[in-house]
Amino acid sequence: MSETTSVSDQPTAEPTPESSPRHIRIFDTTLRDGEQSPGASMNLSEKLEVAAALSDMGVDVIEAGFPIASPGDFEAVRQIAQTVRGSTICGLARCNEKDIDRAWEALKVASSARIHVFLATSAIHRQFKLRMTTDEIVERAIAGVKRAAAYCDDVEFSPEDACRTEHDFLCRVVEAAIDAGATTINVPDTVGYATPGEVFDRFKMLCDRVPNMDKAVLSTHCHNDLGMAVANSMAAVAGGAGQIECTINGIGERAGNAALEEIVMAIKTRQDYFNLTTGIDSKRLVPVSRLVSKTTGISVQRNKAIVGRNAFAHESGIHQDGMLKERSTYEIMSPEEVGFSKTDLVLGKHSGRAALADRAKQLGFTLNGEQLQSVFDRFKVLADKKKEIYDGDIVALVQQQISGT
Ligand code: KIV
């Protein structure tokens, strides 16, 4: 008998059943934290338009504003609560009676309402901002959550600056808030200080140590001061979060919040890795990004992931050649999936013959090898003088070649 074992003789691993993807709630705070971006204020009709677009896109929770902040914000939250259906409408309140009552006054007309109560818990905030002891903080958190829970059964509690709060104290506050009636516990990285590894550990620690954690949904809310808001949000989800708080185009306080479009497309494009889903219709990402940019006056940087003008633009000859042969060589998602009409093969000094021939063909010119070489030589001379070559330039170059000028 042969000593070798054929492949078919080898024991095979039991096929593991594919677990279905976990649904992640998308909580959009463009109209609250996003509006706190310097210069991003929106008027009532603008807020209503953005809220409707967010709801149409499939956002689970819309944080519509901070009702106590101003009469205008109150009215915006009230009208959004009255008119927008399909998403839960949320209003922010500090942990005091006046704020919570005012938030409910604005939200009570909603078909699905949430009061979001927050109170800082880190030592820095306790000592310098609130001047309160840990016992006083716990007492205030319990009272605030209870007051909100008396109005509605959907209450979110945020220990502000949670990512710089001592583990033991954070566990204590979270447990008390859940006992008092909080159904979502948000763990904000208020100052964008945490790293992905730390965020993962903190969320896992809460899941492991808070005895009633299964009675609430854990939420992540990351700021982008060190450019890690999206990575931190994904780490939080790996650590047990079921809700991600984010904003369109990543606008928000200082360097902004985690960008909704990046989170949604990370989850969608890397479903093989994360095994998560959201209810967001990704084709609406670009239109909503443009609406928010137009409304706030904050333009989207050209190389912004997902929604920036260059996100699906290719200029180098090698990349363009690959793209023309097979899109997946240089594209991990399609522009159509996020709401762009098409990939942009930008013609510039790095472009090659293949992209030039392709563009000439789209413009109605089929060039033989010799003609193409001659147009290409002129194209390179022109490209050294201009940042971008437009269709009109190509037409002129081809016509010069045809007329022999
Ligand atoms: O960043 C933050 O801590 C906040 C809270 C109000 C949740 O925006």
Ligand code: ZN
């Ligand atoms: Zn925030």
